[in-house]
Every structure is written in structure tokens, then in C-alpha cells.
Amino acid sequence: MASEKWGSKLGVILAVTGSAVGLGNFLRFPGVACANGGGAFMIPYIIAFLIVGLPIAWVEWAMGRYGGKKGFSSAPGIFRAITGKDRSAQIGTLALIIPVIIYMWYVSIEAWCLGYAWKYWSGGMQTIVTAAQQAAPTDGKIDAGIQAVQNYLLHFAGIVPENENTASGNFRILRQFTQGSLPFLLFCFTINFILIYRGINKGIEWFCRWAMPALLFCALLILVRVLTLGTPNPANPDASILNGLGFMWNPVGHNLIDGGLVQVSFWEALSRPQTWLAAAGQIFFSLSVGFGIIMTYASYTKKEDDIALSSVSAASGNGFFEVALGGMIVIPAAFIFLGPESIISAGEKASSLSLGFLALPGVFEYMPAGHFFGGLFFFLLFIAAITSSLSMLQPAIAFLEEGLDLSRQAAVTLLGFITAIGALFVSLMSHGLTVLDHMDFWTGNFCIYLLATIEVIFFSYVMGLDRGLKELASGAEMKLPKILPFVLKYITPLFLLIIFGWWLKDQVFSNGPYIQALQSDPTVQLTVGFIIITTLFFSLLVHIAVRRWNKIEATPQEESP
Amino acid sequence: MSPTGWIIMLTSVFGMTALFSWCIFKVLTHKDASDQIHSPADIDPHDQDD
Numbered sequence: 001m002a003s004e005k006w007g008s009k010l011g012v013i014l015a016v017t018g019s020a021v022g023l024g025n026f027l028r029f030p031g032v033a034c035a036n037g038g039g040a041f042m043i044p045y046i047i048a049f050l051i052v053g054l055p056i057a058w059v060e061w062a063m064g065r066y067g068g069k070k071g072f073s074s075a076p077g078i079f080r081a082i083t084g085k086d087r088s089a090q091i092g093t094l095a096l097i098i099p100v101i102i103y104m105w106y107v108s109i110e111a112w113c114l115g116y117a118w119k120y121w122s123g124g125m126q127t128i129v130t131a132a133q134q135a136a137p138t139d140g141k142i143d144a145g146i147q148a149v150q151n152y153l154l155h156f157a158g159i160v161p162e163n164e165n166t167a168s169g170n171f172r173i174l175r176q177f178t179q180g181s182l183p184f185l186l187f188c189f190t191i192n193f194i195l196i197y198r199g200i201n202k203g204i205e206w207f208c209r210w211a212m213p214a215l216l217f218c219a220l221l222i223l224v225r226v227l228t229l230g231t232p233n234p235a236n237p238d239a240s241i242l243n244g245l246g247f248m249w250n251p252v253g254h255n256l257i258d259g260g261l262v263q264v265s266f267w268e269a270l271s272r273p274q275t276w277l278a279a280a281g282q283i284f285f286s287l288s289v290g291f292g293i294i295m296t297y298a299s300y301t302k303k304e305d306d307i308a309l310s311s312v313s314a315a316s317g318n319g320f321f322e323v324a325l326g327g328m329i330v331i332p333a334a335f336i337f338l339g340p341e342s343i344i345s346a347g348e349k350a351s352s353l354s355l356g357f358l359a360l361p362g363v364f365e366y367m368p369a370g371h372f373f374g375g376l377f378f379f380l381l382f383i384a385a386i387t388s389s390l391s392m393l394q395p396a397i398a399f400l401e402e403g404l405d406l407s408r409q410a411a412v413t414l415l416g417f418i419t420a421i422g423a424l425f426v427s428l429m430s431h432g433l434t435v436l437d438h439m440d441f442w443t444g445n446f447c448i449y450l451l452a453t454i455e456v457i458f459f460s461y462v463m464g465l466d467r468g469l470k471e472l473a474s475g476a477e478m479k480l481p482k483i484l485p486f487v488l489k490y491i492t493p494l495f496l497l498i499i500f501g502w503w504l505k506d507q508v509f510s511n512g513p514y515i516q517a518l519q520s521d522p523t524v525q526l527t528v529g530f531i532i533i534t535t536l537f538f539s540l541l542v543h544i545a546v547r548r549w550n551k552i553e554a555t556p557q558e559e560s561p
Numbered sequence: 562m563s564p565t566g567w568i569i570m571l572t573s574v575f576g577m578t579a580l581f582s583w584c585i586f587k588v589l590t591h592k593d594a595s596d597q598i599h600s601p602a603d604i605d606p607h608d609q610d611d
Binding site for chain 2: 042246248294304307310312322327391394475478
């Protein structure tokens with residue numbers, strides 16, 4: 001009996017961790033950390049985790065459950081229920097478009113993971129390696145194999161520049177379909193919508209409980225291999241594991257100027273608002289805070305549920321996978337197999353999300369049964385990504401159901417149509433991953449940051465701390481920190497507003513790289529235009545939903561004598 | 562790898578591991594964890610009943 005209870009509690013930990021862990025931990029975090037000062041980045045990261053990530057996760061759980069009691073599960077409904085004012089519902093538009101737009105590019109990376117797993121397990125990667133090694137001189141066979149698997153991503157994901165792709169238009173689509181990631185994207189897209197259409201939550205929970213220990217085991221094996229790589233190429237003694245760890249953790253940033261690496265000091269890295277914005281953005285992204293996802297799921301919980309511990313458990317499990325595993329594996333491996341210049345240029349030219357796909361195949365070439373473990377690792381990442389991408393769809397589905405009175409099936413179909421347009425846009429405009437990178441920045445950093453700031457101000461000053469914290473404490477066994485009200489009222493909003501103002505001054509008014517790209521690059525303009533059109537569309541739907549809610553609320557009063 | 566790099570790495574890794582371990586302990590000693598601790602993976606949206 002006791003062991004059964006122990007087992008079910010362990011299952012809870014695995015389910016909570018499993019739904020928190022995703023691509024952000026293993027693929028996004030290392031690239032973002034390295035691009036923003038390496039070890040110096042960890043200071044804003046830890047600060048953001050403690051005074052922004054955890055408090056706002058609590059805010060979302062409490063606001064969500066409060067809204068659920070009032071009969072709403074979508075952010076527009078919850079914001080309106082808290083204030084009683086129609087215009088508050090429009091704030092919730094952000095919480096609808098963020099997960100929907102992130103889903104559009106997230107599913108592409110999910111498809112890469114599945115494609116890599118398939119390539120490893122079907123022997124396709126072995127064929128690529130063997131062909132490259134046969135053509136290479138005797139002393140360069142291992143390097144040739146590694147180079148070949150690294151180059152594979154460029155064609156598979158369609159990152160190669162236009163002139164190397166020999167054609168555009170229909171041929172390009174055909175090429176993406178026959179040799180690239182498009183079939184895997186279609187498969188991932190279909191599987192996501194079948195699961196969400198049928199509402200197979202229990203299956204996902206079961207999957208989490210089995211896949212999570214397997215992912216942990218596999219990541220630990222890869223970590224051990226990475227840490228024992230030493231200096232794989234004696235001809236290049238600088239490409240060692242110690243230097244790789246140093247590149248990730250030393251408090252020194254790096255810039256690429258005219259193809260050469262220039263160091264950025266600890267204080268210079270910390271004095272950049274972009275570093276702080278990226279740290280908060282990474283915390284929000286990986287904890288799924290500021291998305292509106294937690295708010296929707298929390299609305300389905302009961303008053304006796306311990307949402308305070310649920311929240312901290314998810315955040316800490318996520319932090320463990322991100323820092324202790326993600327941060328120790330990808331960048332040291334990338335340093336050895338790609339070199340420091342390539343790490344920085346990968347972050348600048350093609351989204352830092354691609355680093356893991358470029359670097360890890362090198363590690364698998366040095367592992368016994370490396371291709372089996374390569375397939376297993378990417379397959380487990382695919383599973384972890386599925387759990388995250390499914391949760392990204394739920395807020396919009398909940399809104400379409402309660403706002404427009406659509407059935408779940410109709411809501412899923414409409415959302416499927418919208419996200420299919422976006423996912424194809426990301427996949428077909430894949431040169432240099434510009435669309436993916438800018439969608440990630442404007443939604444995965446900027447919009448999330450904006451929504452999180454609004455949420456904490458709303459919680460502390462509109463909903464009221466007494467009402468909000470009472471909701472959070474209901475059912476909680478753990479004691480909430482005594483300093484929490486002070487943090488939520490002053491520290492968190494002030495921190496977020498100062499960083500945001502600082503970033504606006506540094507990037508917007510001084511023409512930072514993202515603003516420059518927006519002014520000059522038509523692909524970036526198209527991407528931001530797409531985000532704006534999606535926002536306006538959802539804003540219109542929220543307007544229609546509010547009118548419908550008002551009509552429903554007015555009906556009983558008209559009927560009463 | 563500089564000494565400061567070692568300090569940042571070890572503090573970050575052990576800090577996160579300690580927090581995660583504390584949460585595992587809290588869940589394992591919770592009086593009704595399987596019913597009261599939740600994640601999106603195990604929360605059942607009510608609409609799936611129809």
C-alpha cells in the first residue's frame with residue numbers, strides 16, 4: 001500500500017516535470033545563454049527565475065483558478081471576470097496569440113527532432129557518414145563524418161542560402177517535401193491535432209511518466225560522454241571539453257566582428273538590456289509563464305488543489321533539466337565540433353535553436369551505439385515537445401468554445417486551419433531561419449514579456465493582492481514566502497518595467513539589430529505583418545465573444561419579472 | 562575554464578538540483594499529492610467530456 005502511494009507520488013513528479021520540459025531546455029537555453037554573455041547571463045537568469053518566473057507562475061495559477069470559479073477558462077474571459085469590465089478582455093488577446101504563434105514555429109522544431117530520430121534509426125545518418133568517410137583521406141575520416149551530419153541540417157531544415165538551393169518556387173517546395181522536413185512537419189501537425197481533437201490527455205500523462213525517466217537517462221548518458229570527450233582532435237588542442245565548458249560558463253560574452261571573435265567583459269554583458277530581456281524571456285519561455293497556458297489549465301483545478309506546490313515543482317524540474325543538463329551538453333559539444341565562431345554565427349544567422357542539431361551529431365559519432373542513442377535522444381525530445389505543443393493549443397480552443405460557442409471539434413478545426421498557414425509559412429520561408437528567429441523574438445520574448453508585465457500589475461493592483469494570494473493559498477500545504485506580497489507589488493513590476501524601458505531605449509530608439517532588420521528586411525516585415533494580422537483577427541474574435549457574453553448575461557435579467 | 566566560471570557553473574547546477582530535490586521531497590511527503598498536485602499533462606479540460 002505504502003509503495004503504491006510512493007509510486008503514484010513519483011508519477012506526479014514525472015508528470016509535472018514531463019509537461020514542463022520541452023525544446024526550450026535543451027535547444028533554446030544554451031544558445032540564448034551563449035549569445036548573451038555565457039556565465040554572465042546566469043546572473044540575470046537566476047534573478048529572473050526568483051523574482052519574475054516563480055512569482056508570475058503563481059500569479060497565473062491563482063488568476064486561472066479564480067477565473068475558473070467564475071466559469072471562464074480563456075484569458076479574455078478571466079480578465080473580464082476579474083474586473084467586470086469588457087475592455088479588460090482585450091488584454092487576453094495576447095494570451096491567445098502568443099501560444100498560437102509560438103506553436104507555428106515550435107512544431108517545425110518538433111518535426112526536426114522526429115526527422116533526426118527517423119534518420120538515425122532508419123540508418124540514413126549512417127549512410128551519410130559512410131559516404132563522406134569513403135571520400136575522405138585516411139586521417140580525416142571521423143571529421144568528414146561529423147561534417148557530413150552537421151551539413152545535413154542545412155538541407156533538411158531548408159536553411160541553405162537561396163543560391164545554394166538551385167531553385168525556388170514549386171521546385172523548392174518539392175525539394176522540402178522529398179528531402180527536407182516537410183513530411184515530418186505534416187506528420188507532427190496531424191498527430192498534434194488528432195490528439196487534441198480527441199482530447200487524449202490521459203494518454204499524454206501516461207506517456208510523460210514513461211518518457212521522462214528515459215529522457216533523463218539518455219541526457220545523463222550524453223552528458224557523461226560530452227564531459228569525457230577530452231580533446232577529440234589532437235591537431236586542435238583548443239577544442240577541448242574544459243574550454244567548451246568555459247565558453248558556456250565563464251562570465252565573458254563574445255561578439256563576432258568581421259569574422260573574428262571579440263570578448264565582451266562581465267560588466268559589459270550585464271550592462272546590456274538585451275541580456276536581461278533575453279534572461280527574463282528564457283525564463284518565461286521555458287516555464288511557460290506569460291503565455292496564458294497555465295491560466296487556462298489552472299481554471300480547471302479545484303479549490304483543494306495545491307497550485308502553489310504544483311507551480312514550484314514544475315519550475316524547479318524545468319530549471320534542473322535546463323541548467324544541469326541543457327547547459328552542460330549542447331554548448332561544450334558545439335564548441336568542440338563547431339568552434340566558437342560558429343556558435344555565435346549560428347545564433348546570429350540561423351536561430352540558436354539550430355545549435356543542438358548541429359553539435360550533438362558530433363557527440364553521437366564518438367559514442368558507442370551513438371546512432372541508436374542519437375535516435376533515442378531526438379525521439380524523446382520529440383515526445384517532450386509534443387506535450388508542450390499540445391498545451392499551446394488549449395488556450396485558443398477554450399476561448400473559441402466559450403467565446404464563440406463552437407464545439408471542441410469545430411474549435412480544433414478552425415485553429416488547425418490558422419496554425420497550418422503559419423507553420424507552412426515558417427517551413428517554406430526557412431532560408432537562414434529568419435522567420436523562425438523573428439517569430440521567436442517578437443512572440444517568444446517581446447509579447448511574453450509584455451503579457452507577464454501586464455499580468456503581475458493586474459494581479460497586484462487590479463485584482464488585489466489579498467484576493468489573489470488567498471486564491472493561491474487555498475489548498476496549499478507549503479507556506480508561501482512572507483516576502484511574496486512585497487515582491488509582487490513592487491519588485492517584480494519594477495524589475496520588468498525598468499528592463500523594458502531600458503530595452504526600448506537601447507534597441508528601439510537606437511536602432512538595435514531586430515529593429516534594423518524590421519526596417520530593411522522584407523522577410524522580417526512579412527513575419528511581423530503576419531503576427532499583427534493574427535493579433536487583429538483574434539482581437540476581433542474577442543470583441544465578438546464579449547458581445548456574446550454580455551448578451552447571455554443580460555438574458556436572465558430581461559426574463560425576470 | 563576560469564575559477565569564476567567554475568563557481569558560476571557549480572552554483573547554478575547545484576542550486577537548481579537542490580531546489581528540484583526540495584520539491585521532490587515536498588511532493589513525496591504531501592498528504593494527497595496524486596490528487597492535488599497538477600500539471601497541464603494531467604489536468605482534464607472539462608470540455609472533453611462532451
